[in-house]
Amino acid sequence: MHKIEIPHENNSIEFPESISEMNTDQYIMFSDLAFKFTTQQISYGEFKVQLTYILLNLERKVDMAIESEKTNRVAENVYRVSELMESFFRTESKGDKKFKIIKLEDIINHIPFFTISGTKYYGPKDALTSCSFGQYIQASNALHDFYNTKEEYHLNILVDTLYRPKGEEFNNESVDDRPDVHVNTSIGVKYGVYLFFAACQEWIVTNKKLSIGGGNAVDLTVLFKSNKPKDPLAPKGIGMLSALYAIAESGVFGAMDKTADQNLYDVLVYMVEKHNEVEKIKRDAKRKKSTNVSG
Structure with missing residues (x-):
């Protein structure tokens, strides 16, 4: 203070x-x-x-x-x-x-809910720990669309994606279907949601030691090294939509909709594990090739 x-x-x-x-x-x-x-x-x-x-x-x-x-x-x-x-x-x-x-250094959700016409709309927990991977992808796209256009419409999409009445599950098709929320939600709330999500996004893409319990941690930064924005002012972590398709094709979580329903961090940790497996295969192949040449 x-x-x-x-x-x-x-x-x-x-x-x-x-x-x-x-x-x-x-x-x-x-x-x-x-x-x-x-x-x-x-x-x-x-x-x-x-x-x-x-x-x-x-x-x-x-x-x-x-x-x-x-x-x-x-x-x-x-x-x-x-x-x-x-x-x-x-x-x-x-x-x-x-x-x-x-400075986007705070991953606490300062707007846990807001009320419109007597209905409470609840947002994600701190650091997006309650978000599904589908929500994350949708919100990430809205984040970058707003950054590029500065159009309030994309803030509406972001709020629709992350906030809903208690008990209502995220449904991609219902996003942008709440005109009363768009009109009656203050710009301070909308942009506050934007700043919160941007802070969480920055925390995720720069997190080298995400604790996964049992004294173990994973390095999330390996997923984003090829996605650095050319614009130094732009939000971090562009290009995750292709990852959703790649994971869906693997079938580990089921079809596309099942993958989107999974918890964000479960999917990110899985992606890191798969990345590390591929890197190990590359290292082993390189080591084997080097040994054969020496022999």
């Missing part, structure tokens, strides 16, 4: 230093600003200033359009505090330009 001392009031204010320290309301308001920044509705500086007011729970009581000693003092103090908002960003280079990117 950031901490600001207020000497004349003998008081201090604490506010989040990272997404993981936000409550749900703060996260949704942060996501609303992040969407506006991403779609170029507000500048980076305005993002930081507005976020300062949100996280410190302040109201703009001074008319900043009227210059005075008071407004100048308020503006200076807000600006100084807003510089602490840098902790939510990292800098990436693309060509000769630098871009501010939100």
